[in-house]
Amino acid sequence: MTTKRAQKKSSPAVTSITQKTRLSGAEAPRFEYAPSVQSSDFVQIEKRNGLFIGGKFVEPKSGRYFATINPATGEKLAEISEASADDVDLAVKTARKAYVNVWSKISAKERGRYLFRIARLIQERSRELAVLETIDNGKPIRESRDVDVPLVAAHFFYHAGWADKLHYAFPGQTIAPLGVVGQVIPWNFPLLMAAWKIAPALACGNTVVLKPAETTSLSVLRLAQIFQEAGLPDGVVNLVTGAGATGSALVGHSDINKVAFTGSTEVGKIIARAVAGTNKRLTLELGGKSAHIIFEDAALDQALEGVINGIYFNQGHVCCAGSRLLLEESIAKDFIDKLKRRLTKLRVGNPLDKNTDIGAINSEGELKKIKKLIQLGCDEGGELYEPKTCKIPEKGYFQRPCFFSNVSSSFTLSRVEIFGPVLTISTFRTPQEAVLKANDTPYGLAAGVWSEKGAKIHKVAGALKAGVVWANTYNKFDPSAPFGGYNESGWGREGGRHGLMAYLDVK
Amino acid sequence: MASLVSQGERVPKTLKLFIGGEFPRTESGRSFPVYDQDSKKVFAQLCQASRKDFRNAIAASLKACEQWQQRTAYNRAQILYRMAEMTEGHREDMVSVLKSTSGVNAQTAENSIDQVVDAFVYYAGFCDKYSQLSGCVNPVNGPHHAFTTPEPVGCVDCLFDDDMGAAAALPLVASTLASIITSGSVVTALLPTAAAAQIASLGEIFATSDLPKGVVNLLTGNRSELIDHMASHMEVQSVCYVGSDRAVKEKLKTLGAENMKRVVWRELHANAADTNENLRLENILSFVEYKTVWHPVGN
Numbered sequence: 001m002t003t004k005r006a007q008k009k010s011s012p013a014v015t016s017i018t019q020k021t022r023l024s025g026a027e028a029p030r031f032e033y034a035p036s037v038q039s040s041d042f043v044q045i046e047k048r049n050g051l052f053i054g055g056k057f058v059e060p061k062s063g064r065y066f067a068t069i070n071p072a073t074g075e076k077l078a079e080i081s082e083a084s085a086d087d088v089d090l091a092v093k094t095a096r097k098a099y100v101n102v103w104s105k106i107s108a109k110e111r112g113r114y115l116f117r118i119a120r121l122i123q124e125r126s127r128e129l130a131v132l133e134t135i136d137n138g139k140p141i142r143e144s145r146d147v148d149v150p151l152v153a154a155h156f157f158y159h160a161g162w163a164d165k166l167h168y169a170f171p172g173q174t175i176a177p178l179g180v181v182g183q184v185i186p187w188n189f190p191l192l193m194a195a196w197k198i199a200p201a202l203a204c205g206n207t208v209v210l211k212p213a214e215t216t217s218l219s220v221l222r223l224a225q226i227f228q229e230a231g232l233p234d235g236v237v238n239l240v241t242g243a244g245a246t247g248s249a250l251v252g253h254s255d256i257n258k259v260a261f262t263g264s265t266e267v268g269k270i271i272a273r274a275v276a277g278t279n280k281r282l283t284l285e286l287g288g289k290s291a292h293i294i295f296e297d298a299a300l301d302q303a304l305e306g307v308i309n310g311i312y313f314n315q316g317h318v319c320c321a322g323s324r325l326l327l328e329e330s331i332a333k334d335f336i337d338k339l340k341r342r343l344t345k346l347r348v349g350n351p352l353d354k355n356t357d358i359g360a361i362n363s364e365g366e367l368k369k370i371k372k373l374i375q376l377g378c379d380e381g382g383e384l385y386e387p388k389t390c391k392i393p394e395k396g397y398f399q400r401p402c403f404f405s406n407v408s409s410s411f412t413l414s415r416v417e418i419f420g421p422v423l424t425i426s427t428f429r430t431p432q433e434a435v436l437k438a439n440d441t442p443y444g445l446a447a448g449v450w451s452e453k454g455a456k457i458h459k460v461a462g463a464l465k466a467g468v469v470w471a472n473t474y475n476k477f478d479p480s481a482p483f484g485g486y487n488e489s490g491w492g493r494e495g496g497r498h499g500l501m502a503y504l505d506v507k
Numbered sequence: 508m509a510s511l512v513s514q515g516e517r518v519p520k521t522l523k524l525f526i527g528g529e530f531p532r533t534e535s536g537r538s539f540p541v542y543d544q545d546s547k548k549v550f551a552q553l554c555q556a557s558r559k560d561f562r563n564a565i566a567a568s569l570k571a572c573e574q575w576q577q578r579t580a581y582n583r584a585q586i587l588y589r590m591a592e593m594t595e596g597h598r599e600d601m602v603s604v605l606k607s608t609s610g611v612n613a614q615t616a617e618n619s620i621d622q623v624v625d626a627f628v629y630y631a632g633f634c635d636k637y638s639q640l641s642g643c644v645n646p647v648n649g650p651h652h653a654f655t656t657p658e659p660v661g662c663v664d665c666l667f668d669d670d671m672g673a674a675a676a677l678p679l680v681a682s683t684l685a686s687i688i689t690s691g692s693v694v695t696a697l698l699p700t701a702a703a704a705q706i707a708s709l710g711e712i713f714a715t716s717d718l719p720k721g722v723v724n725l726l727t728g729n730r731s732e733l734i735d736h737m738a739s740h741m742e743v744q745s746v747c748y749v750g751s752d753r754a755v756k757e758k759l760k761t762l763g764a765e766n767m768k769r770v771v772w773r774e775l776h777a778n779a780a781d782t783n784e785n786l787r788l789e790n791i792l793s794f795v796e797y798k799t800v801w802h803p804v805g806n
Contacts, residue, residue, distance in 0.1 A: 277760075480647055497643060498797050
């Protein structure tokens with residue numbers, strides 16, 4: 001009773017504050033979050049980082065190094081070796097030797113044991129890896145700590161168990177490893193992509209030469225230390241750092257049996273043509289322009305969080321980002337209002353701060369690209385919303401979360417992958433129209449759909465041309481769940497039993 | 508002078524293309540002759556399909572795509588089985604064409620038709636089984652129901668080597684087409700020369716099996732003239748090549764990269780007639796995409 005009375009008593013005051021807030025945001029009481037910065041001084045970074053070949057860190061034959069920077073400050077973190085074609089050749093030869101002499105000779109059980117041990121070491125050094133990832137990549141520590149690194153460990157642990165059970169995966173068929181695989185990964189999830197590539201390759205009995213993206217080599221090189229610690233035989237995994245030229249030397253090397261690439265569709269097509277005349281196997285995880293459909297009968301508050309997670313997770317640097325929001329017309333206005341309010345609450349800033357929702361854009365080049373596309377969206381007549389109250393640091397590469405409404409399928413923004421925190425919004429009237437618009441893209445990586453009606457969810461999920469459909473959720477990943485795209489989003493799947501096919505010769 | 512009728516001559520069948528459930532002539536008006544084996548006697552004039560014919564076929568198959576995919580697996584199975592039944596109805600015709608154009612004996616010809624029937628029956632039985640064999644529920648770490656199922660890749664085009672024996676070519680064509688449509692994909696095939704004269708019978712089988720119009724389209728013509736278009740058509744998701752020419756494979760992969768086509772190469776070895784290769788689950792799975800669907804579990 002007392003509480004009730006107290007509430008009643010205070011209600012006029014509450015009302016007046018609310019009214020004030022509506023009248024003028026400046027007068028409303030603001031509760032700033034005190035910074036809660038993850039310490040990073042315990043993470044040592046070598047000033048100069050070699051290539052990882054034959055179980056050792058070696059100087060590049062090229063003698064060339066390039067800088068890797070902290071995108072949140074623009075400051076140089078370390079120097080990374082630039083692997084030349086000669087370095088790549090040495091790495092491939094080393095991987096071949098390790099395949100022939102060691103990795104193809106040891107038992108499947110033993111292969112699994114190494115992977116289990118690697119998974120454990122990743123868990124033990126998880127905070128160090130998370131901090132390093134955040135410093136080099138710019139993603140919020142909350143994400144690297146709670147999403148990336150746990151999934152990295154899970155991928156090694158999951159595939160460790162497959163190593164001695166592969167014959168169950170393909171009953172009635174003979175299976176064999178492919179040999180040496182060349183892998184090229186992007187900068188948006190450096191460690192996680194390395195895990196997606198290395199863990200299944202090793203479990204299936206292959207040896208690896210992997211090239212991380214030039215802006216994010218540090219965490220992957222730290223993984224090499226873990227391989228050393230785990231006693232992984234020398235040469236089973238080799239890392240060559242560098243940019244596009246290093247990647248094409250690897251993809252073009254005559255002694256690799258398979259190429260696995262995650263990155264843009266543009267580069268994926270170049271690789272596909274480059275290996276067309278060879279016997280190399282190829283799997284590709286490429287770009288996307290994934291649709292996120294919200295029906296009027298969805299749990300709208302949950303859907304809103306799904307949309308936020310879908311496009312602003314990892315600064316939007318996600319191949320499966322839900323970058324095209326499709327709203328049922330009847331709820332569009334209200335939903336957009338909610339979205340605007342929600343956007344003002346997102347905190348952009350120091351990636352090491354545990355309160356940060358959106359970290360730094362990975363590089364100056366990417367930030368320029370995003371800004372250019374935003375300008376293009378304005379020029380084409382899109383209505384841009386960007387929360388003006390959102391503060392961003394003066395140094396480093398940052399972009400406020402934003403969206404464009406009233407966007408049609410013909411807009412450049414609806415068609416090209418922006419790879420940043422930029423959402424486009426259009427509306428639909430019927431489920432058929434929603435599906436038609438969602439599928440109106442050359443990509444087909446992922447899609448989201450929100451409705452509380454089970455039958456509708458299943459129907460729409462079935463009709464969407466996408467390799468992953470998140471129904472009443474978004475951006476969920478698991479090593480046991482196959483991931484990969486239709487059409488121009490790539491070839492093959494990663495994860496689960498289906499992902500093993502990419503690293504085995506099944507006959 | 509005795510008339511054709513009094514001589515008991517049958518009315519010869521005009522061999523045309525099979526597009527969208529109909530039998531049009533090539534829009535190009537061109538034809539090429541097929542001869543009776545080892546003779547200069549023209550067996551028939553076949554249509555030399557043009558790029559436009561190919562594009563019309565793809566347009567027809569795109570129209571059929573959604574409808575075919577949405578049929579239940581049971582219904583697709585019934586229709587594939589019906590194709591086997593219809594093949595029996597055309598057996599006499601097909602044997603006779605095989606004998607005349609390739610010179611094989613009656614036994615070999617009958618055997619070849621048996622294999623066609625086998626292929627249709629085999630894949631009919633697979634329509635409602637392949638997805639259980641290749642799909643799964645994923646034990647994800649969290650409160651979600653996540654399952655992965657195979658879905659038809661979509662619009663496929665298909666080409667063959669010309670130089671295989673006619674008796675082997677026919678079952679190869681039939682089994683390839685059947686394996687593609689089993690999961691709900693649609694296909695446009697450029698028949699190999701060795702099987703080109705069977706286009707009428709094959710078309711009639713597909714046209715009378717309750718197969719929706721456009722699910723299978725058949726062309727005859729010159730592969731070197733059509734290959735670039737078949738490899739680069741932007742609405743084709745997958746191109747299937749049955750043959751042994753690495754240069755063809757390379758070309759398909761290079762041109763197909765423009766829209767990331769799935770190039771499926773069924774490499775032909777000396778034992779092209781090996782029915783084990785024709786009848787396999789993997790032939791179906793070459794033309795599917797895996798979709799993973801997540802849904803939360805909870806209140």
